[in-house]
Amino acid sequence: MKQVWELYEEGKLLDIVDPRLGDYPQEEVLRYMKVALFCTQAAANRRPVMSQVIDMLTKNNKLNEKLLTAPGFYGGLGTSDIPSVSKKTSNASSSNEMSFAGISITKITPR
Secondary structure: OOOHHHHHHOOOHHHHOOHHHOOOOHHHHHHHHHHHHHHOEOOHHHOOOHHHHHHHHHOOOOOOHHHOOOEOOEOOOOOEOOOOOEEEEOOOOOOEEEEEOOEEEEEOOOO
C-alpha cells in the first residue's frame, strides 16, 4: 500500500480509511489525518505544540497546508530514513541508553 504522504500528495488520503468503517464524517477524518501529518514534520520546529494541536482538532479554522512538508521518516519508494539507534548496556548499571539524532534517552529500570 502507498505511504500516507504519497496519498496526501495525490489527494487520496481517504484511501487509508478502512472500508469496513462504513459511513464516517469525511471532512473530519481528513482534518485529523492532516493534523497528524503536521505532527510528523521532519523538523521539530515545524511541528505544532500540543495546545496548537488541540486547537487544530477542536476549532473549525482552516489548516495552512502550504506549511506541510514530508514527514521525518518518509523515504519514498517504501523505504524509511530512520538512522540507526544504538543501545548501550553496562554491566555496572541497569540503565539502557539510546542515542537518536542528538537526543539521549535513559531508561531506568528498578532493581
